[in-house]
Amino acid sequence: MELAAAKLKFIEAWGKLGSEWGINRTMAQVHALLLISPEALTTEEIMEQLSISRGNANMTLRDLIGWGLIEKQHKAGERKEYFFADKDVWNIARQVAKERKKRELEPVLKVLNELSAVKGDEKDPEFKTFQKSIKDINKLAGNVDKTLETMLKADESWFWGSILKVFK
Amino acid sequence: MELAAAKLKFIEAWGKLGSEWGINRTMAQVHALLLISPEALTTEEIMEQLSISRGNANMTLRDLIGWGLIEKQHKAGERKEYFFADKDVWNIARQVAKERKKRELEPVLKVLNELSAVKGDEKDPEFKTFQKSIKDINKLAGNVDKTLETMLKADESWFWGSILKVFK
DNA sequence: ATAAAGTTTCAATAATTTTTGAAAGTTTAA
DNA sequence: TTAAACTTTCAAAAATTATTGAAACTTTAT
Numbered sequence: 290m291e292l293a294a295a296k297l298k299f300i301e302a303w304g305k306l307g308s309e310w311g312i313n314r315t316m317a318q319v320h321a322l323l324l325i326s327p328e329a330l331t332t333e334e335i336m337e338q339l340s341i342s343r344g345n346a347n348m349t350l351r352d353l354i355g356w357g358l359i360e361k362q363h364k365a366g367e368r369k370e371y372f373f374a375d376k377d378v379w380n381i382a383r384q385v386a387k388e389r390k391k392r393e394l395e396p397v398l399k400v401l402n403e404l405s406a407v408k409g410d411e412k413d414p415e416f417k418t419f420q421k422s423i424k425d426i427n428k429l430a431g432n433v434d435k436t437l438e439t440m441l442k443a444d445e446s447w448f449w450g451s452i453l454k455v456f457k
Numbered sequence: 458m459e460l461a462a463a464k465l466k467f468i469e470a471w472g473k474l475g476s477e478w479g480i481n482r483t484m485a486q487v488h489a490l491l492l493i494s495p496e497a498l499t500t501e502e503i504m505e506q507l508s509i510s511r512g513n514a515n516m517t518l519r520d521l522i523g524w525g526l527i528e529k530q531h532k533a534g535e536r537k538e539y540f541f542a543d544k545d546v547w548n549i550a551r552q553v554a555k556e557r558k559k560r561e562l563e564p565v566l567k568v569l570n571e572l573s574a575v576k577g578d579e580k581d582p583e584f585k586t587f588q589k590s591i592k593d594i595n596k597l598a599g600n601v602d603k604t605l606e607t608m609l610k611a612d613e614s615w616f617w618g619s620i621l622k623v624f625k
Numbered sequence: 626a627t628a629a630a631g632t633t634t635c636a637a638t639a640a641t642t643t644t645t646g647a648a649a650g651t652t653t654a655a
Numbered sequence: 656t657t658a659a660a661c662t663t664t665c666a667a668a669a670a671t672t673a674t675t676g677a678a679a680c681t682t683t684a685t
Contacts, residue, residue: 292584295575302568309561311479324590327582342645378593393477400470407463414495422492425546432617439624449600451623456607510675
């Protein structure tokens, strides 16, 4: 396979994975493009390479900055803004984990905690089943939360080294 | 909070979480409903409680069966089909992990492996950057894959016990 | 065989999400 | 200032995804 074809394939695969995980396809594709670009790119270049509109490119780039996955770069003596992606895959994973934890896991944990406090008739099977499910989900979510906390602070090789050693 | 209100809140929260993770909201809500129901429910009851159409209920229930999250139950002397959810939250987590691994992670790993094999000019920064990103993503995906494999076979308390002990 | 009870299908519709593109806004240099 | 270069916004359109509901189908009991 040619490099050009391989790049397209990667951008497509990354876009598909993103959309399956609740991340808009274009956003994942722009991220993929910047991830494999040695140089920072302009909005124009991104628009052209992915055949997307200026508005879409602008919004998507803004979102990616919001996710902490890319940054703006200014080149001396140039008006144009350039964009580049952090190439460190472990940083990317941590950044995504951090944002999704904050945006999705934490609100759910909050609701689960409220629901844990609901009182009811201990003899009522409806109540007992509800209570047990909430308790179990809460426990699982708490474990996921603690593991993510560790991951966010950890060095890649230590993290996987520890996990894979135990799981040998 | 009343039990009835709490149930609605749980169904809503579960539906929202599902939709943020690429799972259709109705599917997550039906799952939530069955998860907190001590008894198996009929299609009629599900339609009514969630205000959804028969067609939607039928398709959603079929999908949930396909994900291995619920099962059909036949009651003696009754024509109707009843549905119930596995209440074991660890089983649910494993089942979801198993399906998403199969449906999403594995296809991506396949593409990444193909892309790892692409040859090019070692002096070309375009090629070097591409190659490094693919390699790094491949490594991360491989570690995730191994960890999921372990999780799929593991007992809940052993799994979290091992992880949290190391990460203390 | 037939009718009632129940289930499935799927074309049409509705809802939601994404994208466009042109206008408005901003910054810089002369 | 002015105008060119560039960026941002957002209402409208397009694309995608989810839902409906009625007809077709299947199963069971008589």
